[in-house]
Amino acid sequence: MTWDTVDLEWSGDIATVTVDRPEALNALNVETIEAMGEAIAEARTEEARVLVVRGAGDDAFIAGADIKYMKDLSTPEGQAWGELGHSVANALERFPAPTIAVVDGYAFGGGCEMAMACDIRVGSESALIGNTEIDLGIIPGWGGTQRLPRLVGEETAKRMIYLGQRLDAETAREEGLLGEVVPDDEIDDRVAELAAELAEKPAFALQAAKDAIAQGYSDIGGLDYEKRTFGGLFGTPDQREGMDAFVENREPDFE
Numbered sequence: 001m002t003w004d005t006v007d008l009e010w011s012g013d014i015a016t017v018t019v020d021r022p023e024a025l026n027a028l029n030v031e032t033i034e035a036m037g038e039a040i041a042e043a044r045t046e047e048a049r050v051l052v053v054r055g056a057g058d059d060a061f062i063a064g065a066d067i068k069y070m071k072d073l074s075t076p077e078g079q080a081w082g083e084l085g086h087s088v089a090n091a092l093e094r095f096p097a098p099t100i101a102v103v104d105g106y107a108f109g110g111g112c113e114m115a116m117a118c119d120i121r122v123g124s125e126s127a128l129i130g131n132t133e134i135d136l137g138i139i140p141g142w143g144g145t146q147r148l149p150r151l152v153g154e155e156t157a158k159r160m161i162y163l164g165q166r167l168d169a170e171t172a173r174e175e176g177l178l179g180e181v182v183p184d185d186e187i188d189d190r191v192a193e194l195a196a197e198l199a200e201k202p203a204f205a206l207q208a209a210k211d212a213i214a215q216g217y218s219d220i221g222g223l224d225y226e227k228r229t230f231g232g233l234f235g236t237p238d239q240r241e242g243m244d245a246f247v248e249n250r251e252p253d254f255e
């Protein structure tokens with residue numbers, strides 16, 4: 001299968017899903033996130049030993065959900081949009097083999113959330129990452145309210161989400177949001193090396209380890225609560241103001 005804004009490539013048993021929407025810094029619109037879901041499903045069917053997720057180019061992993069698409073959504077549409085992203089994040093989290101996010105450049109909002117749904121996050125020195133949704137009058141809606149606190153702890157996650165912090169790579173590594181940071185021109189080699197090492201490990205034991213770790217975090221209630229709360233913010237004055245301000249390239253003025 002091929003898609004306009006997503007590629008699925010193979011190097012032996014290692015599958016790489018690349019989000020390729022350079023005009024929007026790889027921001028995810030409906031077409032792109034659906035394609036991403038299909039590419040992940042195909043990699044699963046073809047029994048990838050490792051799944052790598054990346055953005056095309058050096059500027060962005062994924063600059064978030066597409067704000068221009070989201071800005072006029074109604075509450076039910078916002079709800080459906082949240083559920084679509086959740087389904088793809090869950091497909092990453094439950095992928096039966098190890099997953100690696102290549103955070104080379106911007107990873108904001110939904111981009112940060114897709115990275116957090118992967119097992120391992122490798123960042124480049126120039127990466128910027130964070131759950132920045134608050135400045136758009138919404139909350140993380142693709143699992144960030146649940147996955148960020150697990151990675152960085154509750155208070156730090158609250159600071160990051162309440163303030164919409166955009167973290168540089170080194171700070172993100174210190175806080176536990178990135179597992180490692182490498183020079184920009186070394187990230188592809190480092191990810192290839194890590195993926196090759198993982199692909200040599202015993203696949204069933206890896207899957208068992210992943211499943212066992214996931215059991216400790218099987219907090220479906222929190223993810224469902226997030227989905228409902230996220231949808232309910234669409235149509236509020238602050239959501240409209242936050243997203244209009246982005247599109248009009250100005251600071252938001254919240255009520």
Ligand code: HXC
Pocket residue numbers: 023024025027063064065066067068081082085106108109110111132133136139140141142
């Ligand atoms: C739509 C986006 C976008 C996004 C960038 N673009 N991010 N379009 N949705 N998330 C577009 C810009 O509008 C612009 O289009 C082009 O990409 C290049 O972006 P610039 O802003 O000109 O580049 P730069 O000055 O380098 O700034 C890059 C940036 C900034 C810092 C990443 O674009 C930015 O702050 N983007 C928004 C990041 C964000 O808030 N993400 C979270 C979204 S909410 P034009 O046409 O003008 O050239 C979210 C919610 C997920 O993800 C939860 C559930 C849905």
